[in-house]
Amino acid sequence: MAPKASFWREAQFDTMRLSLIKVAARVTEMKTRIKLSLPTSFPYQESLTMLAARTVKPPP
Numbered sequence: 001m002a003p004k005a006s007f008w009r010e011a012q013f014d015t016m017r018l019s020l021i022k023v024a025a026r027v028t029e030m031k032t033r034i035k036l037s038l039p040t041s042f043p044y045q046e047s048l049t050m051l052a053a054r055t056v057k058p059p060p
Contacts, residue, residue: 008047019044 008016026037038045 006047023048 011019023042024039028035028037038048042048
């Protein structure tokens with residue numbers, strides 16, 4: 001799922017886990033969605049947004 005010229009293409013699972021999964025975020029539960037508010041200084045925000053968009057189809 002990573003672009004051909006991406007840091008993530010060659011990354012080990014531990015690197016991905018520490019960089020993308022273990023993130024301090026504010027979670028807001030809504031009726032039909034869950035909203036994650038990432039810190040403004042999060043360096044991989046674009047990558048996480050792209051990953052979420054590719055793996056989860058938004059509701060109609």
